[in-house]
Amino acid sequence: MHELETRELRYFVAVAEELHFGRAAERLGIAQPPLSRAVRQLERRLGVRLLDRDRRGVALTEAGGVLLREARAALDAVAAAARRTRRAGDPKRPLVLVTKAGASHELLRGLLGALAEEPGAAPVEVLLCEVGEQAGLLRDGRADVALMHRPYDDLAGFDTEDLYVEGQIALLPAGHPLASRERLTLAEVSDVPDLPIARWPRLDGTYPDGPGPEVHTQSQLAQLVALGRTLLVIPASSRAWQWPGHVAVPVVDAPDVTTVLAWPPKSHSPALASLVRAASCLRPPVTGRHD
Amino acid sequence: MHELETRELRYFVAVAEELHFGRAAERLGIAQPPLSRAVRQLERRLGVRLLDRDRRGVALTEAGGVLLREARAALDAVAAAARRTRRAGDPKRPLVLVTKAGASHELLRGLLGALAEEPGAAPVEVLLCEVGEQAGLLRDGRADVALMHRPYDDLAGFDTEDLYVEGQIALLPAGHPLASRERLTLAEVSDVPDLPIARWPRLDGTYPDGPGPEVHTQSQLAQLVALGRTLLVIPASSRAWQWPGHVAVPVVDAPDVTTVLAWPPKSHSPALASLVRAASCLRPPVTGRHD
Protein backbone atom coordinates (compact mmCIF):
# COMPACT_ATOMS: atom_id res chain seq x y z
CA MET A 1 0.00 0.00 0.00
CA HIS A 2 1.66 3.17 -1.25
CA GLU A 3 1.74 6.30 0.85
CA LEU A 4 -0.20 9.39 -0.06
CA GLU A 5 1.60 11.84 -2.31
CA THR A 6 1.15 15.58 -2.13
CA ARG A 7 0.16 15.61 -5.79
CA GLU A 8 -2.90 13.50 -4.98
CA LEU A 9 -3.80 15.76 -2.11
CA ARG A 10 -3.47 18.86 -4.27
CA TYR A 11 -5.67 17.28 -6.90
CA PHE A 12 -8.31 16.30 -4.38
CA VAL A 13 -8.32 19.73 -2.77
CA ALA A 14 -8.80 21.37 -6.15
CA VAL A 15 -11.78 19.14 -6.93
CA ALA A 16 -13.23 19.53 -3.46
CA GLU A 17 -12.99 23.30 -3.69
CA GLU A 18 -14.35 23.62 -7.20
CA LEU A 19 -16.82 20.73 -6.91
CA HIS A 20 -16.25 20.36 -10.62
CA PHE A 21 -13.65 18.15 -12.32
CA GLY A 22 -13.32 20.31 -15.39
CA ARG A 23 -12.66 23.57 -13.58
CA ALA A 24 -10.39 21.84 -11.10
CA ALA A 25 -8.36 20.32 -13.93
CA GLU A 26 -8.07 23.71 -15.57
CA ARG A 27 -6.90 25.25 -12.33
CA LEU A 28 -4.29 22.52 -11.96
CA GLY A 29 -3.14 22.94 -15.54
CA ILE A 30 -3.86 19.34 -16.52
CA ALA A 31 -6.63 17.61 -18.47
CA GLN A 32 -9.79 16.29 -16.86
CA PRO A 33 -9.39 12.53 -17.43
CA PRO A 34 -6.13 12.12 -15.50
CA LEU A 35 -7.69 14.11 -12.68
CA SER A 36 -10.72 11.83 -12.51
CA ARG A 37 -8.40 8.84 -12.50
CA ALA A 38 -6.20 10.28 -9.76
CA VAL A 39 -9.13 11.02 -7.46
CA ARG A 40 -10.60 7.60 -8.10
CA GLN A 41 -7.27 6.00 -7.27
CA LEU A 42 -7.08 8.07 -4.10
CA GLU A 43 -10.49 6.76 -3.09
CA ARG A 44 -9.40 3.19 -3.76
CA ARG A 45 -6.26 3.67 -1.69
CA LEU A 46 -8.07 5.11 1.26
CA GLY A 47 -10.91 2.63 0.88
CA VAL A 48 -13.35 5.50 1.36
CA ARG A 49 -15.79 7.29 -0.94
CA LEU A 50 -14.77 10.98 -0.96
CA LEU A 51 -17.15 12.46 -3.50
CA ASP A 52 -20.73 11.79 -4.50
CA ARG A 53 -20.80 12.05 -8.28
CA ASP A 54 -24.30 13.13 -8.98
CA ARG A 55 -24.26 13.30 -12.77
CA ARG A 56 -24.86 16.99 -12.28
CA GLY A 57 -21.85 18.13 -10.35
CA VAL A 58 -20.06 16.74 -7.36
CA ALA A 59 -20.66 16.81 -3.59
CA LEU A 60 -18.34 16.06 -0.69
CA THR A 61 -19.05 13.04 1.50
CA GLU A 62 -18.39 13.28 5.21
CA ALA A 63 -15.02 11.60 4.75
CA GLY A 64 -14.31 13.97 1.89
CA GLY A 65 -14.91 16.90 4.18
CA VAL A 66 -12.46 15.48 6.69
CA LEU A 67 -9.85 14.94 4.00
CA LEU A 68 -10.33 18.46 2.66
CA ARG A 69 -9.52 19.93 6.04
CA GLU A 70 -6.67 17.54 6.77
CA ALA A 71 -5.20 17.81 3.29
CA ARG A 72 -5.08 21.59 3.48
CA ALA A 73 -3.21 21.35 6.77
CA ALA A 74 -0.84 18.73 5.37
CA LEU A 75 -0.15 20.75 2.22
CA ASP A 76 0.51 23.81 4.34
CA ALA A 77 2.98 21.78 6.37
CA VAL A 78 4.75 20.59 3.23
CA ALA A 79 4.88 24.11 1.81
CA ALA A 80 6.18 25.34 5.14
CA ALA A 81 8.92 22.72 5.09
CA ALA A 82 10.09 23.91 1.68
CA ARG A 83 9.92 27.60 2.53
CA ARG A 84 11.58 27.37 5.91
CA THR A 85 14.33 25.19 4.53
CA ARG A 86 15.04 27.60 1.71
CA ARG A 87 15.17 30.46 4.16
CA ALA A 88 17.39 28.54 6.53
CA GLY A 89 19.93 28.33 3.74
CA ASP A 90 19.79 32.06 3.20
CA PRO A 91 22.48 33.68 5.35
CA LYS A 92 20.78 37.08 5.66
CA ARG A 93 17.24 35.85 6.22
CA PRO A 94 15.02 38.46 7.80
CA LEU A 95 12.34 37.48 10.29
CA VAL A 96 8.93 37.88 8.65
CA LEU A 97 6.29 39.39 10.90
CA VAL A 98 2.74 39.55 9.58
CA THR A 99 -0.10 41.68 10.88
CA LYS A 100 -3.43 42.95 9.68
CA ALA A 101 -2.98 46.13 7.73
CA GLY A 102 -4.07 49.04 9.89
CA ALA A 103 -4.03 47.27 13.26
CA SER A 104 -1.75 47.77 16.23
CA HIS A 105 0.32 50.51 14.67
CA GLU A 106 1.73 51.94 17.84
CA LEU A 107 2.38 48.59 19.41
CA LEU A 108 4.23 47.44 16.31
CA ARG A 109 6.28 50.63 16.27
CA GLY A 110 7.19 50.06 19.88
CA LEU A 111 8.05 46.44 19.23
CA LEU A 112 10.32 47.19 16.31
CA GLY A 113 11.90 50.00 18.25
CA ALA A 114 12.58 47.76 21.23
CA LEU A 115 14.04 45.11 18.95
CA ALA A 116 16.37 47.61 17.33
CA GLU A 117 17.80 48.29 20.81
CA GLU A 118 18.78 44.64 21.16
CA PRO A 119 22.42 43.90 20.38
CA GLY A 120 21.98 40.98 17.97
CA ALA A 121 19.23 42.77 16.09
CA ALA A 122 17.94 40.43 13.40
CA PRO A 123 16.31 42.37 10.57
CA VAL A 124 12.51 42.17 10.61
CA GLU A 125 10.40 42.28 7.50
CA VAL A 126 6.83 43.40 8.09
CA LEU A 127 4.15 41.80 5.92
CA LEU A 128 0.65 43.23 5.88
CA CYS A 129 -2.36 41.06 5.11
CA GLU A 130 -6.12 41.03 5.20
CA VAL A 131 -8.22 39.97 8.15
CA GLY A 132 -7.88 36.29 9.04
CA GLU A 133 -4.99 35.56 6.73
CA GLN A 134 -2.28 35.53 9.37
CA ALA A 135 -2.89 31.95 10.50
CA GLY A 136 -2.49 30.58 6.99
CA LEU A 137 0.67 32.57 6.35
CA LEU A 138 2.13 31.32 9.61
CA ARG A 139 1.12 27.74 8.91
CA ASP A 140 2.60 27.51 5.44
CA GLY A 141 5.87 29.18 6.31
CA ARG A 142 5.46 32.48 4.52
CA ALA A 143 5.69 34.24 7.88
CA ASP A 144 7.57 33.46 11.08
CA VAL A 145 5.49 35.34 13.60
CA ALA A 146 2.21 37.25 13.63
CA LEU A 147 0.39 39.91 15.54
CA MET A 148 -3.12 38.59 16.07
CA HIS A 149 -6.16 39.57 18.07
CA ARG A 150 -8.08 37.44 20.51
CA PRO A 151 -10.92 36.54 20.41
CA TYR A 152 -11.28 37.36 16.71
CA ASP A 153 -8.38 35.49 15.19
CA ASP A 154 -7.87 31.76 15.08
CA LEU A 155 -5.02 31.01 17.47
CA ALA A 156 -5.40 27.23 17.48
CA GLY A 157 -2.10 25.44 17.19
CA PHE A 158 0.19 28.36 17.86
CA ASP A 159 2.30 29.43 20.78
CA THR A 160 1.34 32.91 21.90
CA GLU A 161 2.40 35.77 24.13
CA ASP A 162 -0.16 38.36 25.24
CA LEU A 163 0.97 41.90 24.57
CA TYR A 164 -1.87 44.28 25.15
CA VAL A 165 -5.49 44.32 26.30
CA GLU A 166 -7.88 47.07 25.31
CA GLY A 167 -11.53 47.93 24.96
CA GLN A 168 -13.35 48.74 21.77
CA ILE A 169 -14.81 51.89 20.32
CA ALA A 170 -17.51 52.64 17.77
CA LEU A 171 -16.53 54.79 14.81
CA LEU A 172 -19.31 57.17 13.76
CA PRO A 173 -19.76 60.06 11.33
CA ALA A 174 -19.37 63.31 13.30
CA GLY A 175 -22.91 64.47 12.69
CA HIS A 176 -24.63 61.25 13.70
CA PRO A 177 -27.04 61.36 16.67
CA LEU A 178 -24.98 58.76 18.56
CA ALA A 179 -21.71 60.60 17.96
CA SER A 180 -22.21 62.96 20.86
CA ARG A 181 -22.67 60.17 23.44
CA GLU A 182 -20.06 59.60 26.13
CA ARG A 183 -20.37 55.84 25.86
CA LEU A 184 -22.41 53.23 24.02
CA THR A 185 -23.47 49.61 24.41
CA LEU A 186 -23.40 46.80 21.90
CA ALA A 187 -27.19 46.71 21.88
CA GLU A 188 -27.29 50.36 20.91
CA VAL A 189 -24.82 50.13 18.06
CA SER A 190 -25.94 46.79 16.69
CA ASP A 191 -29.36 48.05 15.71
CA VAL A 192 -28.86 51.45 14.11
CA PRO A 193 -31.14 51.51 11.05
CA ASP A 194 -29.17 53.97 8.98
CA LEU A 195 -25.75 52.55 9.91
CA PRO A 196 -25.83 48.73 9.76
CA ILE A 197 -22.71 46.98 11.04
CA ALA A 198 -20.59 45.42 8.30
CA ARG A 199 -20.57 41.62 8.18
CA TRP A 200 -17.21 39.84 8.13
CA PRO A 201 -16.81 36.25 7.03
CA ARG A 202 -16.63 33.82 9.92
CA LEU A 203 -13.74 31.40 10.38
CA ASP A 204 -15.45 28.92 8.06
CA GLY A 205 -15.89 31.51 5.32
CA THR A 206 -19.66 32.01 5.59
CA TYR A 207 -21.27 35.31 6.40
CA PRO A 208 -23.58 35.99 9.34
CA ASP A 209 -27.05 37.23 8.56
CA GLY A 210 -27.92 40.87 8.92
CA PRO A 211 -28.66 44.07 7.07
CA GLY A 212 -25.09 45.32 6.76
CA PRO A 213 -22.84 45.01 3.70
CA GLU A 214 -20.60 41.96 3.27
CA VAL A 215 -16.93 42.87 3.36
CA HIS A 216 -13.75 40.84 3.33
CA THR A 217 -11.00 43.36 2.72
CA GLN A 218 -9.96 46.32 4.75
CA SER A 219 -9.98 48.64 1.77
CA GLN A 220 -13.64 47.79 1.15
CA LEU A 221 -14.34 48.59 4.73
CA ALA A 222 -12.39 51.83 4.63
CA GLN A 223 -14.42 52.99 1.69
CA LEU A 224 -17.72 52.09 3.35
CA VAL A 225 -16.74 53.97 6.47
CA ALA A 226 -15.59 56.99 4.53
CA LEU A 227 -18.92 57.04 2.72
CA GLY A 228 -20.71 56.90 6.06
CA ARG A 229 -22.39 53.66 5.00
CA THR A 230 -21.41 51.45 7.92
CA LEU A 231 -20.74 51.51 11.62
CA LEU A 232 -17.52 50.04 12.88
CA VAL A 233 -16.64 48.59 16.29
CA ILE A 234 -12.88 48.23 16.58
CA PRO A 235 -10.13 48.10 19.19
CA ALA A 236 -9.50 51.48 20.80
CA SER A 237 -5.92 51.69 19.53
CA SER A 238 -6.88 51.40 15.86
CA ARG A 239 -6.91 55.16 15.53
CA ALA A 240 -5.47 54.75 12.08
CA TRP A 241 -9.09 54.47 11.02
CA GLN A 242 -9.77 57.94 12.29
CA TRP A 243 -10.72 59.80 9.16
CA PRO A 244 -11.68 63.44 9.15
CA GLY A 245 -15.35 63.76 10.00
CA HIS A 246 -15.54 60.69 12.24
CA VAL A 247 -15.49 60.32 16.01
CA ALA A 248 -14.78 57.39 18.31
CA VAL A 249 -17.15 56.50 21.17
CA PRO A 250 -16.26 53.74 23.67
CA VAL A 251 -18.50 50.67 23.59
CA VAL A 252 -18.49 49.64 27.20
CA ASP A 253 -19.75 46.07 26.94
CA ALA A 254 -17.85 45.01 23.82
CA PRO A 255 -15.44 42.18 24.58
CA ASP A 256 -11.88 43.24 25.32
CA VAL A 257 -9.42 42.61 22.51
CA THR A 258 -6.04 41.13 23.33
CA THR A 259 -3.22 41.71 20.91
CA VAL A 260 -1.01 38.63 20.96
CA LEU A 261 2.23 37.61 19.35
CA ALA A 262 1.79 34.16 17.77
CA TRP A 263 4.27 31.75 16.20
CA PRO A 264 4.32 28.09 15.20
CA PRO A 265 5.20 25.80 18.10
CA LYS A 266 8.68 24.30 18.11
CA SER A 267 10.27 27.27 16.41
CA HIS A 268 13.95 27.26 17.26
CA SER A 269 15.07 30.39 15.47
CA PRO A 270 17.14 32.67 17.73
CA ALA A 271 15.80 35.68 15.84
CA LEU A 272 12.27 34.74 16.84
CA ALA A 273 13.38 34.12 20.40
CA SER A 274 14.86 37.60 20.68
CA LEU A 275 11.73 39.13 19.22
CA VAL A 276 9.54 37.33 21.75
CA ARG A 277 11.86 38.41 24.52
CA ALA A 278 11.78 42.01 23.37
CA ALA A 279 8.00 41.83 23.18
CA SER A 280 7.55 40.48 26.68
CA CYS A 281 9.90 43.12 28.08
CA LEU A 282 7.95 45.73 26.19
CA ARG A 283 4.63 44.67 27.63
CA PRO A 284 4.46 46.46 30.99
CA PRO A 285 4.97 50.02 29.65
CA VAL A 286 2.54 49.40 26.82
CA THR A 287 -0.25 48.03 28.96
CA GLY A 288 0.49 50.81 31.40
CA ARG A 289 -0.13 53.34 28.69
CA HIS A 290 -3.58 51.88 28.25
CA ASP A 291 -4.96 53.47 31.44
CA MET B 1 9.35 24.42 -10.35
CA HIS B 2 7.65 21.26 -9.13
CA GLU B 3 6.24 20.99 -5.64
CA LEU B 4 7.76 18.79 -3.00
CA GLU B 5 6.46 15.23 -2.90
CA THR B 6 6.14 13.20 0.25
CA ARG B 7 8.36 10.52 -1.27
CA GLU B 8 11.24 12.98 -1.39
CA LEU B 9 10.63 14.01 2.18
CA ARG B 10 10.53 10.40 3.34
CA TYR B 11 13.78 9.74 1.54
CA PHE B 12 15.48 12.75 3.02
CA VAL B 13 14.28 11.93 6.52
CA ALA B 14 15.64 8.41 6.21
CA VAL B 15 19.06 9.69 5.15
CA ALA B 16 19.07 12.42 7.77
CA GLU B 17 18.25 9.92 10.49
CA GLU B 18 20.69 7.23 9.40
CA LEU B 19 23.36 9.67 8.18
CA HIS B 20 24.26 6.92 5.76
CA PHE B 21 22.88 6.47 2.23
CA GLY B 22 23.31 2.71 2.20
CA ARG B 23 21.46 2.02 5.43
CA ALA B 24 18.79 4.58 4.58
CA ALA B 25 18.23 2.93 1.20
CA GLU B 26 17.94 -0.46 2.87
CA ARG B 27 15.42 0.92 5.34
CA LEU B 28 13.39 2.36 2.48
CA GLY B 29 13.54 -0.87 0.53
CA ILE B 30 15.24 0.68 -2.51
CA ALA B 31 18.77 0.73 -3.87
CA GLN B 32 21.33 3.35 -2.93
CA PRO B 33 21.87 5.11 -6.29
CA PRO B 34 18.25 6.26 -6.77
CA LEU B 35 18.30 7.52 -3.20
CA SER B 36 21.43 9.59 -3.82
CA ARG B 37 19.84 10.96 -6.94
CA ALA B 38 16.58 11.82 -5.20
CA VAL B 39 18.29 13.70 -2.39
CA ARG B 40 20.49 15.55 -4.84
CA GLN B 41 17.43 16.53 -6.84
CA LEU B 42 15.73 17.71 -3.66
CA GLU B 43 18.74 19.93 -2.92
CA ARG B 44 18.63 21.35 -6.44
CA ARG B 45 14.92 22.07 -6.12
CA LEU B 46 15.26 23.84 -2.82
CA GLY B 47 18.44 25.55 -3.90
CA VAL B 48 19.99 24.65 -0.57
CA ARG B 49 22.72 22.25 0.50
CA LEU B 50 21.12 19.81 2.98
CA LEU B 51 23.95 17.38 3.66
CA ASP B 52 27.72 17.66 3.91
CA ARG B 53 29.08 14.59 2.14
CA ASP B 54 32.39 13.98 3.80
CA ARG B 55 33.64 10.92 1.96
CA ARG B 56 33.35 9.20 5.31
CA GLY B 57 29.69 9.51 6.16
CA VAL B 58 27.23 12.35 6.01
CA ALA B 59 26.43 15.33 8.25
CA LEU B 60 23.38 17.59 8.35
CA THR B 61 23.79 21.24 7.40
CA GLU B 62 21.81 23.86 9.27
CA ALA B 63 19.18 23.91 6.52
CA GLY B 64 19.14 20.11 6.63
CA GLY B 65 18.32 20.22 10.31
CA VAL B 66 15.44 22.58 9.62
CA LEU B 67 14.12 20.35 6.88
CA LEU B 68 14.40 17.26 9.08
CA ARG B 69 12.17 18.85 11.69
CA GLU B 70 9.72 20.34 9.19
CA ALA B 71 9.58 17.21 7.07
CA ARG B 72 8.72 15.05 10.06
CA ALA B 73 5.87 17.39 10.91
CA ALA B 74 4.67 17.46 7.31
CA LEU B 75 4.81 13.67 6.99
CA ASP B 76 2.87 13.35 10.23
CA ALA B 77 0.26 15.70 8.83
CA VAL B 78 -0.02 13.67 5.64
CA ALA B 79 -0.28 10.42 7.57
CA ALA B 80 -2.90 12.00 9.80
CA ALA B 81 -4.90 13.06 6.75
CA ALA B 82 -4.97 9.50 5.50
CA ARG B 83 -5.79 7.93 8.84
CA ARG B 84 -8.48 10.39 9.84
CA THR B 85 -10.12 10.15 6.43
CA ARG B 86 -10.20 6.37 6.58
CA ARG B 87 -11.71 6.48 10.01
CA ALA B 88 -14.24 9.11 8.99
CA GLY B 89 -15.53 6.61 6.45
CA ASP B 90 -15.89 3.92 9.07
CA PRO B 91 -19.43 4.15 10.48
CA LYS B 92 -18.61 2.60 13.87
CA ARG B 93 -15.34 4.38 14.48
CA PRO B 94 -14.34 4.40 18.11
CA LEU B 95 -12.61 7.41 19.62
CA VAL B 96 -8.98 6.53 20.30
CA LEU B 97 -7.65 7.84 23.60
CA VAL B 98 -3.96 7.40 24.29
CA THR B 99 -2.22 7.62 27.65
CA LYS B 100 1.04 6.56 29.19
CA ALA B 101 0.78 3.02 30.46
CA GLY B 102 0.49 3.12 34.22
CA ALA B 103 -0.47 6.77 34.62
CA SER B 104 -3.75 8.33 35.72
CA HIS B 105 -5.57 5.05 36.27
CA GLU B 106 -8.27 6.35 38.55
CA LEU B 107 -8.85 9.48 36.54
CA LEU B 108 -9.20 7.47 33.37
CA ARG B 109 -11.63 5.09 35.07
CA GLY B 110 -13.68 8.05 36.22
CA LEU B 111 -13.58 9.61 32.77
CA LEU B 112 -14.73 6.47 30.99
CA GLY B 113 -17.39 5.95 33.62
CA ALA B 114 -18.70 9.48 33.20
CA LEU B 115 -18.72 9.09 29.45
CA ALA B 116 -20.72 5.86 29.70
CA GLU B 117 -23.40 7.85 31.52
CA GLU B 118 -23.76 10.18 28.53
CA PRO B 119 -26.67 9.37 26.24
CA GLY B 120 -24.86 9.40 22.89
CA ALA B 121 -22.01 7.34 24.27
CA ALA B 122 -19.41 6.95 21.52
CA PRO B 123 -17.23 3.91 22.12
CA VAL B 124 -13.73 4.76 23.34
CA GLU B 125 -10.69 2.69 22.56
CA VAL B 126 -7.84 3.12 25.02
CA LEU B 127 -4.33 2.93 23.62
CA LEU B 128 -1.35 2.69 25.95
CA CYS B 129 2.05 3.98 24.95
CA GLU B 130 5.47 4.77 26.33
CA VAL B 131 6.50 8.08 27.81
CA GLY B 132 6.54 10.95 25.34
CA GLU B 133 4.88 9.09 22.51
CA GLN B 134 1.43 10.64 22.91
CA ALA B 135 2.22 13.80 20.97
CA GLY B 136 3.39 11.85 17.94
CA LEU B 137 0.37 9.55 17.99
CA LEU B 138 -1.92 12.55 18.19
CA ARG B 139 -0.10 14.39 15.44
CA ASP B 140 -0.14 11.56 12.91
CA GLY B 141 -3.75 10.62 13.47
CA ARG B 142 -3.33 7.29 15.24
CA ALA B 143 -5.08 8.77 18.26
CA ASP B 144 -7.83 11.36 18.64
CA VAL B 145 -7.18 12.54 22.17
CA ALA B 146 -4.52 12.00 24.83
CA LEU B 147 -4.05 12.20 28.55
CA MET B 148 -0.80 14.07 29.07
CA HIS B 149 1.08 15.56 31.98
CA ARG B 150 2.31 19.11 32.32
CA PRO B 151 5.12 20.12 32.61
CA TYR B 152 6.64 16.84 31.42
CA ASP B 153 4.88 16.26 28.12
CA ASP B 154 5.11 18.36 25.01
CA LEU B 155 1.77 20.12 24.66
CA ALA B 156 2.81 22.51 21.88
CA GLY B 157 0.23 22.76 19.15
CA PHE B 158 -2.64 21.07 20.92
CA ASP B 159 -5.83 22.26 22.51
CA THR B 160 -5.99 21.19 26.14
CA GLU B 161 -8.28 20.97 29.14
CA ASP B 162 -6.81 20.70 32.63
CA LEU B 163 -8.24 17.81 34.61
CA TYR B 164 -6.28 17.31 37.78
CA VAL B 165 -3.40 18.84 39.72
CA GLU B 166 -1.35 16.82 42.18
CA GLY B 167 1.98 16.72 43.97
CA GLN B 168 4.66 14.10 43.55
CA ILE B 169 5.97 11.32 45.73
CA ALA B 170 9.24 9.41 45.93
CA LEU B 171 9.04 5.64 45.65
CA LEU B 172 11.56 3.89 47.94
CA PRO B 173 12.34 0.34 49.03
CA ALA B 174 10.69 -0.24 52.40
CA GLY B 175 13.97 -0.74 54.26
CA HIS B 176 15.71 2.34 52.94
CA PRO B 177 16.79 5.00 55.48
CA LEU B 178 14.67 7.66 53.76
CA ALA B 179 11.59 5.44 53.66
CA SER B 180 10.54 6.30 57.18
CA ARG B 181 10.52 10.07 56.56
CA GLU B 182 7.26 11.99 56.60
CA ARG B 183 8.31 14.15 53.70
CA LEU B 184 11.31 14.76 51.48
CA THR B 185 12.76 17.49 49.29
CA LEU B 186 14.11 17.29 45.76
CA ALA B 187 17.60 18.05 47.04
CA GLU B 188 17.42 15.07 49.36
CA VAL B 189 16.25 12.56 46.79
CA SER B 190 18.34 13.81 43.91
CA ASP B 191 21.62 12.91 45.55
CA VAL B 192 21.16 9.50 47.15
CA PRO B 193 24.37 7.57 46.37
CA ASP B 194 22.88 4.11 46.46
CA LEU B 195 19.66 5.04 44.64
CA PRO B 196 20.45 7.29 41.67
CA ILE B 197 17.44 8.75 39.88
CA ALA B 198 16.80 7.22 36.48
CA ARG B 199 17.47 9.45 33.49
CA TRP B 200 14.74 9.88 30.90
CA PRO B 201 15.41 11.17 27.42
CA ARG B 202 14.59 14.83 27.00
CA LEU B 203 12.23 16.13 24.33
CA ASP B 204 15.06 16.21 21.82
CA GLY B 205 16.03 12.61 22.51
CA THR B 206 19.28 13.23 24.39
CA TYR B 207 19.88 12.13 27.97
CA PRO B 208 20.77 14.41 30.88
CA ASP B 209 24.02 13.71 32.67
CA GLY B 210 24.04 11.90 35.97
CA PRO B 211 24.86 8.65 37.72
CA GLY B 212 21.50 6.96 37.20
CA PRO B 213 20.63 4.41 34.53
CA GLU B 214 19.26 5.53 31.16
CA VAL B 215 15.72 4.33 30.59
CA HIS B 216 13.19 4.94 27.88
CA THR B 217 10.47 2.39 28.49
CA GLN B 218 8.26 1.92 31.48
CA SER B 219 8.99 -1.80 31.69
CA GLN B 220 12.71 -1.03 32.03
CA LEU B 221 11.88 1.34 34.79
CA ALA B 222 9.56 -1.11 36.52
CA GLN B 223 12.31 -3.68 36.57
CA LEU B 224 14.86 -1.23 37.94
CA VAL B 225 12.49 -0.17 40.70
CA ALA B 226 11.62 -3.75 41.59
CA LEU B 227 15.31 -4.53 41.85
CA GLY B 228 15.76 -1.55 44.16
CA ARG B 229 18.25 -0.02 41.71
CA THR B 230 16.66 3.36 41.20
CA LEU B 231 14.65 6.02 42.96
CA LEU B 232 11.50 7.30 41.35
CA VAL B 233 9.70 10.63 41.73
CA ILE B 234 6.20 10.37 40.25
CA PRO B 235 2.77 11.92 40.55
CA ALA B 236 0.99 10.96 43.74
CA SER B 237 -1.84 9.19 41.95
CA SER B 238 0.43 6.74 40.13
CA ARG B 239 -0.08 4.17 42.83
CA ALA B 240 -0.05 1.49 40.19
CA TRP B 241 3.71 1.54 40.74
CA GLN B 242 3.25 0.48 44.31
CA TRP B 243 4.96 -2.88 44.42
CA PRO B 244 5.20 -4.95 47.55
CA GLY B 245 8.17 -3.80 49.57
CA HIS B 246 8.04 -0.15 48.46
CA VAL B 247 6.67 2.94 50.15
CA ALA B 248 5.69 6.38 48.88
CA VAL B 249 6.96 9.57 50.55
CA PRO B 250 5.75 13.01 49.43
CA VAL B 251 8.36 15.27 47.83
CA VAL B 252 7.20 18.66 48.97
CA ASP B 253 9.07 20.89 46.55
CA ALA B 254 8.68 18.81 43.41
CA PRO B 255 6.70 20.67 40.76
CA ASP B 256 2.98 19.94 40.66
CA VAL B 257 1.89 17.72 37.84
CA THR B 258 -1.25 18.62 35.90
CA THR B 259 -3.05 15.88 34.06
CA VAL B 260 -4.52 17.38 30.90
CA LEU B 261 -6.72 16.18 28.11
CA ALA B 262 -5.12 17.15 24.77
CA TRP B 263 -6.38 16.97 21.18
CA PRO B 264 -5.39 18.41 17.83
CA PRO B 265 -6.83 21.88 17.25
CA LYS B 266 -9.75 22.14 14.83
CA SER B 267 -11.11 18.71 15.67
CA HIS B 268 -14.80 18.71 14.81
CA SER B 269 -15.74 15.20 15.87
CA PRO B 270 -18.84 15.17 18.06
CA ALA B 271 -17.47 12.12 19.88
CA LEU B 272 -14.46 14.14 20.96
CA ALA B 273 -16.65 17.05 21.94
CA SER B 274 -18.74 14.85 24.23
CA LEU B 275 -15.60 13.38 25.78
CA VAL B 276 -14.22 16.83 26.51
CA ARG B 277 -17.53 17.89 27.96
CA ALA B 278 -17.70 14.81 30.16
CA ALA B 279 -14.15 15.48 31.29
CA SER B 280 -14.77 19.08 32.24
CA CYS B 281 -17.91 18.12 34.17
CA LEU B 282 -15.91 15.42 35.88
CA ARG B 283 -13.20 17.79 36.99
CA PRO B 284 -14.59 19.34 40.20
CA PRO B 285 -15.21 16.05 42.06
CA VAL B 286 -11.84 14.70 40.97
CA THR B 287 -9.84 17.71 42.02
CA GLY B 288 -11.90 17.76 45.19
CA ARG B 289 -10.74 14.26 45.97
CA HIS B 290 -7.19 15.54 45.85
CA ASP B 291 -7.45 17.32 49.21
Added chain:
DNA sequence: ACGTTGTGATACCCGCCGGGTATCAGGACG
Protein backbone atom coordinates in the same frame (compact mmCIF):
# COMPACT_ATOMS: atom_id res chain seq x y z
C1' DA C 1 53.72 1.14 -1.14
C1' DC C 2 49.73 -1.17 -2.31
C1' DG C 3 45.68 -3.78 -2.04
C1' DT C 4 41.32 -3.79 0.66
C1' DT C 5 37.26 -1.91 2.27
C1' DG C 6 33.57 1.12 2.39
C1' DT C 7 31.69 5.42 1.10
C1' DG C 8 28.71 8.19 -2.19
C1' DA C 9 28.48 9.42 -7.27
C1' DT C 10 27.87 8.17 -12.13
C1' DA C 11 26.25 5.65 -16.25
C1' DC C 12 22.91 3.26 -18.32
C1' DC C 13 18.70 0.58 -19.09
C1' DC C 14 13.83 -0.63 -18.36
C1' DG C 15 9.03 -0.72 -16.95
C1' DC C 16 5.45 1.82 -14.90
C1' DC C 17 2.62 5.48 -14.30
C1' DG C 18 1.15 10.19 -14.97
C1' DG C 19 -0.28 12.87 -18.61
C1' DG C 20 -2.30 13.61 -23.18
C1' DT C 21 -6.35 13.04 -26.94
C1' DA C 22 -10.47 10.90 -28.46
C1' DT C 23 -14.56 9.02 -27.15
C1' DC C 24 -18.39 7.24 -24.47
C1' DA C 25 -22.57 7.39 -21.16
C1' DG C 26 -26.32 9.49 -19.35
C1' DG C 27 -29.11 13.04 -17.02
C1' DA C 28 -31.15 18.08 -17.93
C1' DC C 29 -32.81 20.92 -20.82
C1' DG C 30 -35.21 23.11 -24.98
Added chain:
DNA sequence: CGTCCTGATACCCGGCGGGTATCACAACGT
Protein backbone atom coordinates in the same frame (compact mmCIF):
# COMPACT_ATOMS: atom_id res chain seq x y z
C1' DC D 1 -35.41 13.75 -29.60
C1' DG D 2 -31.20 16.18 -30.48
C1' DT D 3 -28.00 19.18 -27.75
C1' DC D 4 -25.32 20.28 -23.82
C1' DC D 5 -22.69 19.33 -20.10
C1' DT D 6 -21.16 16.39 -16.87
C1' DG D 7 -17.68 12.65 -15.39
C1' DA D 8 -15.89 7.97 -16.95
C1' DT D 9 -13.35 5.03 -20.17
C1' DA D 10 -9.92 3.60 -23.71
C1' DC D 11 -5.67 4.06 -25.43
C1' DC D 12 -1.04 5.80 -26.40
C1' DC D 13 3.36 7.99 -25.25
C1' DG D 14 7.24 10.03 -22.77
C1' DG D 15 9.54 10.82 -18.54
C1' DC D 16 10.98 9.50 -14.39
C1' DG D 17 11.72 6.38 -10.60
C1' DG D 18 13.86 2.24 -9.90
C1' DG D 19 17.29 -1.36 -10.93
C1' DT D 20 22.48 -3.18 -11.83
C1' DA D 21 27.17 -2.32 -12.78
C1' DT D 22 30.80 0.54 -12.09
C1' DC D 23 33.70 4.45 -10.73
C1' DA D 24 36.35 7.74 -7.60
C1' DC D 25 38.41 8.33 -3.53
C1' DA D 26 39.75 8.29 1.36
C1' DA D 27 41.07 5.53 5.33
C1' DC D 28 42.86 1.86 6.65
C1' DG D 29 45.27 -2.44 6.99
C1' DT D 30 49.38 -5.28 6.16
